[in-house]
Each structure stands twice: as C-alpha cells, then as structure tokens.
Amino acid sequence: MPQKDRMDNYSIEVRNLTKKFGNFTAVDNISFSVNRGETFAFLGPNGAGKTTTIKMLTTLLHPTTGTMLVNGYDPIANQDAVRRSFGIVFQDPSLDDELTAYENMEFHGVLYRVPDKILGKRIEELLNFVELWDRKNDVVKHFSGGMKRRLEIARGLLHTPEVLFMDEPTIGLDPQTRNSIWKYLKDLNGTTGITVFFTTHYMDEAERVADRVAIIDQGKIVAEGSPEGLKTKTSTKSLEEAFLSLTGKKIREEEAGSIDQMRMNRKMWSR
C-alpha cells in the first residue's frame, strides 16, 4: 500500500470542492466530512450535484478546484490507491449481462488483484451473503432488478474496501428487496466497520439507516447533521418534511442527456 496522503479519523474529507461544466456550476464550493464506520446519506433533489460529487470522489471526474481525501488518499494525485480502497454501486446497472454472476465477480477480482488463493473463497462468501450462491452460474441478463443490485453490492465488497459508495442503490426496487439490502449493509457495517456513503430519494430510508445526513441543493450543502438534528433544527416531524423545508417545494427541471434517453429506452425494451 502506498503512503497515505494524510492520516486521520475521517473516511472522506472534502474541502471547498467545486466542479464547473462550462458556465454551469454543478458543485459549488462544498465541504463536508464522513467519519470512519459511519453510514452517511447524501441527499438532494435531481440535478443537485450528488452524482457529480460521487464521480469526483471516485476518480471518474476531475474537480475544477478544491481538495478531497478518501481513506487518507488524494483521488487526484493517488488515483490507484483511492480506487483500491473503495467499492461502488452505480446509479445505473454496471454488470456484464452476458456473463454469469460468478464471472462478473471473478472479472472484478482480477481487476482489483485479489490474490487467486482467496478469490474463490471470497466470491463464495459474498454470494452467500447476498443469497445468490445457488444462482452463481446463471447469466446475469436473466436476473431481476433486485438480484442485479445485490450482485453489484457483493461485487463492490469483493476487494474488502474501506468505503462503499452507493448512488441510489434502492431505486426501482420493491420494499422487500430494499429492506434486505439495508439489512445486509447494516450487518456488514456492524461486523467490518465499513463506511457507507449513499444517495437516495427515499427520505424514510435515509432517516432509518443513516447516522448522518448532508443535504445538497443547487450545488451547495444547505444542511448537515443527524436526521434527528435536522428535524429539530427545522421543527419538523420527519426527514422528508425537513428536506422539503430546506430545499423548497419547487420541482427541479433537469435536461435529459443521452444516458437518460437510454434509460427510458431500456425500460421500454425490458417490458
């Protein structure tokens, strides 16, 4: 493992982070930190800058200005060390549909240089953990949305990361699957102390599972604290009400890029 850029108690530390696309400021001078072992919810309306922030933390985008540390490594200067230290579940499915569940895991294990000796055992452990071991030799395209998500979580954990990023992990899933996914993650957080950083539009979910919450709107962080703290601060009864009182009730318009079009097409095809 390379030298850490800084040692401290934070799992993620962000200082004055800004990302501009041309004239548009997607993320506007935000600062926040996530403690080790914490379950942290990053909330905000559509187009608020959540995904852009995750992309910067996970080395997919370069920030315009500002500094970040993920597990003590700088995602810009120390790309590979950061990449080895986190797992990620993207907003859109990112499995190879033509490969089996096992092959998807194996592919990931090789890319992350998980030693051969332990790879097979780890895959078995994790597929058992998300209850997909008996489907290991099935091609992923026959899986339901919930099964794919569970497989992605198992895959994201394969190289024993210190942080798991999840961008809307439960979107489009039924309550049963959502519950089981959070149960896995809570178990995992309890046994390994992994930090979980996630975004969601389901406020009840965030209220139930998150230790701390940050709310981002139009690229700026408007509130940060425990769900209880935010409710007290806004004198509301639920996190959803607190969220609405902090970000307003106006519906956000977001232009559809080609990816969104694709998502719609895919939904049409899969019927």
Place this chain on the structure above:
Amino acid sequence: MIRTIYILWLRQLKRYVRSRSRIIGSLGQPLLFLVALGYGFGPIFQKAGQGNYLEFLAPGVIAMSILFTAIFSGMEIIWDKQFGFLKETLVAPVSRLNIMIGRTLGGATVATLQGIIVFFISIAAGFRPTNIAFLPVAFFVMVLTALLFTAMGTAIASLLEDMQGFQMIMNFLVMPIFFLSGALFPLAGLPDSIVTIASLNPLTFGVDGLRGALIGQMHFGFITDFAVLSGITALLLVVGSYLFSKIEI
C-alpha cells in the same frame, strides 16, 4: 498487468461464443456474397478473361467479415458506456492502456476467428486456395487486419456518446471501406481516381495480402501490404488509446 489484459480478452471471447445469433447472423452475409456474387458474376468474369471469380472473391469476403466484426467489437465500447459496464472497468485500479489493450486483443481475436470460419465457408462454396504452404501468411494478414479495424472501432467509439451515430459510421465509413477496397473487383485497369481512393484505404492492403497468400494474385505485394497494415495499426492503436484515455462518464 498480464492478468488484467487476459481477463478483458477472455470477456470479449465469452461474449462472442455466447451470442450464437450474432455468429449465425454475421455468417449469413458472407455466404450471400459468395453465392450471389460469386456464382452470379462468375461467367462474365470468365468471359472477360479474368479466370474464376469465386477464387478472386473469397479472400475479399473473408476480409469483409473481418472488417465488420472488428469494427463492431471495437464499437462495443459504446454499448458498455451506455449499459454502465465501462464504469466498472474505469474505476478499477488498472491503467486505461491495459483496458484498451485487452479489449482490442479480444476484439481482434474474435474478428480473426470469424475470418477463419468464413474461410471454411468459402471452401464449402467451392473455393480452393492455390498454395497450402501460404496459409500461415494468410492467417497473419487476417490478424493484422483484425487488429487494425478493432483499434479503429475503439477510436470511433471513444468519440461517440451513443448508438445514434452508428448508422452514419456504417454508411460513410464501413461500407465505403469495404466497397472501395478491391474486395469485389481487380484494381488493375480502373480509373485513376478509384485506384487512388483504394490506395488510401487500409482494407485494400488486407485484401491484397490475403489474395496473394491464398491464390497468388497481388496488386501491391507482401512487403507493401505488411508495411502499410502494421504502420496504420500502430497509428490507430496510439490514437485509440489516447481517445480511450480521454473518455469521461
């Protein structure tokens, strides 16, 4: 590093072997060309004193199937981009160059396999290579052609956002490359403009090398063919790697 390249290569191969409809579909076209054109134009070709058209056509059709398969394999990156799998490889702690190398080798292997299958189909259709000893040379030309066009597909795919541009690439790049390569007709005696266009087309040299190795007829000669093919392949690999390294998602 070798394992990274190997697993990416293996993935391309598995995808190919599993998409049976794709394999069968992509063999229909060469078969149609061999039967319809090979037998259809055969008598005229013969009367013009050029010999057996099927013999002449088969190397061209083999090159065609390599061209199509290789470009599509390279362009699969667009698919991966849209279906999210590319992200999985891009956040992994491996260099983009290795990802690009693994994919390109995988795509080129698939395209070469496709070329070999079409070679056997053409044998079934009545094609007979004149000199068996030159088969390894033919194989080498196939590999080079496959590498070249996979790298081209990768480079193009790195620039495109989605499959919308695909039709345009087909009509304005892939089809002209095929039809203006001498795959279907001899270059000797054509108007200068067509010969000039053909000599700017990398597939022309693949077809020429293949025809030389399989039936002993050539327009440029092996040395020119190999030099041009390897030069352009190297260039496209560099350009492709650069463009691939610039992908942002």
